[in-house]
Amino acid sequence: MPPHNLSEVIDGIMQYIDNNDITIDELIQYVKAPDFPTGGTIYGYDGVKEAFHTGKGRVVMRGKAIIENVNDRECIIVSEIPYQVNKADMIKKNADLVNDGKIEGISTIRDESDRKG
Incomplete structure (x- = not known):
């Protein structure tokens, strides 16, 4: 699993605690995407959404x-x-x-x- 921004993850956990029926699409509003330590830009969000939904996804990045x-x-x-x-x-x-x-x-x-x- 790629690294994520800790404060975004905490926000997502708080939302899940408040509503354990939260959908993945609603959760993505709080945990938007991985947060990579070397930087880089994610091109296209479809791979990120697919990874959140299925556990697998292709994330295209550029320096x-x-x-x-x-x-x-x-x-x-x-x-x-x-x-x-x-x-x-x-x-x-x-x-x-x-x-x-x-x-x-x-x-x-x-x-x-x-x-x-």
Whole structure:
């Protein structure tokens, strides 16, 4: 089970205590979706709803990146990655694509994250 926001879960539990006949669709108003520690954006809510209803569902996620100018160069800053994507593997795969000439215009790839992200 993916992680969820604790305060949303508590709100959902309180609603269930007040009304143990609450439907899943009503409960979803309080526990909206998983809350992933690495960030990322959920695309399409159907998979989330299916998971709440059946216990199985496909949640499509994307990371977040911005382009910044640093020392007169454009830099792609990846600030969030999808849940359970291994950061080191992602960096290696991107470096391989650059080295194989499949992605052009990137001169350096490095991990500048720390314990806080």
